[in-house]
Amino acid sequence: MTEQDMPDEAHGGRDQDAVLRFVERFASTLADAGWPRMAARVFVVLLATDSGALTAAELSEELQVSPAAVSGAVRYLTHLDLISREREIGTRRDLYRVDNEAWQAALTKRDQALGRWAAGLLEGSELLGPGTPAGRRLTESAEFFDFLRREVELIMDRWLALRDARRDGEPLPSRDGLGQGTR
Numbered sequence: 001m002t003e004q005d006m007p008d009e010a011h012g013g014r015d016q017d018a019v020l021r022f023v024e025r026f027a028s029t030l031a032d033a034g035w036p037r038m039a040a041r042v043f044v045v046l047l048a049t050d051s052g053a054l055t056a057a058e059l060s061e062e063l064q065v066s067p068a069a070v071s072g073a074v075r076y077l078t079h080l081d082l083i084s085r086e087r088e089i090g091t092r093r094d095l096y097r098v099d100n101e102a103w104q105a106a107l108t109k110r111d112q113a114l115g116r117w118a119a120g121l122l123e124g125s126e127l128l129g130p131g132t133p134a135g136r137r138l139t140e141s142a143e144f145f146d147f148l149r150r151e152v153e154l155i156m157d158r159w160l161a162l163r164d165a166r167r168d169g170e171p172l173p174s175r176d177g178l179g180q181g182t183r
Contacts, residue, residue, distance in 0.1 A: 023048055038065065042073040043082055046098035053097040055088060081105045104156065111152045118145040 023044045030040035041063050046052060054062065059070045074096050077083040082102045088095045099105065121142035128135040 019048055036073065036076055038063075038069050038073040039076040041065075042070060042096075043077055043098065046083060046096065047102075052099070053086075053095050055093050055095055057093070059096065081109050104159070107152060107156070111149055114145045114149045114152075118142040118149070121145070 023041065027037065027040035027044045030043070031037045035043075042059055045059060045062050046054060056067055056070050056074065059074070060067050063070070074083065074085065077096075078085055082105070083096050083098050086095045086097060087093075119142075121138045125135040125138035125142065128138065130136065130139055
């Protein structure tokens with residue numbers, strides 16, 4: 001019996017057709033933002049699974065796609081640190097897992113890339129001459145990436161404080177920052 005064929009009680013009373021429609025809608029949103037379509041679908045299915053983990057066969061079955069399509073998608077997602085691969089205990093099958101902090105891990109990896117980009121741009125600016133139009137353009141680009149890195153660090157610090165407060169049951173600020181939020 002596939003996950004789709006299981007009674008709603010097996011999914012906490014969820015309407016599996018509605019869940020699959022959500023997966024497709026949110027995956028389309030990610031694809032519209034530049035994600036490969038299949039990687040987006042795999043990622044959202046993992047996000048929407050209570051365990052946060054499925055085997056390649058389960059992903060293939062859930063999305064009604066070939067194992068090859070799943071293989072390419074999980075390779076892309078593991079490269080971005082959005083999912084991890086583990087060995088399913090007692091088997092030779094891989095289990096693909098999305099962590100609750102997948103987005104944060106991906107942003108941290110992007111932050112490291114911004115640092116490498118800034119260093120490379122400064123190297124190019126020195127090579128071209130910092131006073132030349134091209135050198136100034138490269139310097140400004142490096143300064144932009146350094147600015148982004150500093151801001152991302154501040155945002156991550158604020159996020160961790162907010163997340164920890166939420167986990168501790170403290171009242172949260174509203175979305176507009178003017179009052180107390182609701183859960």
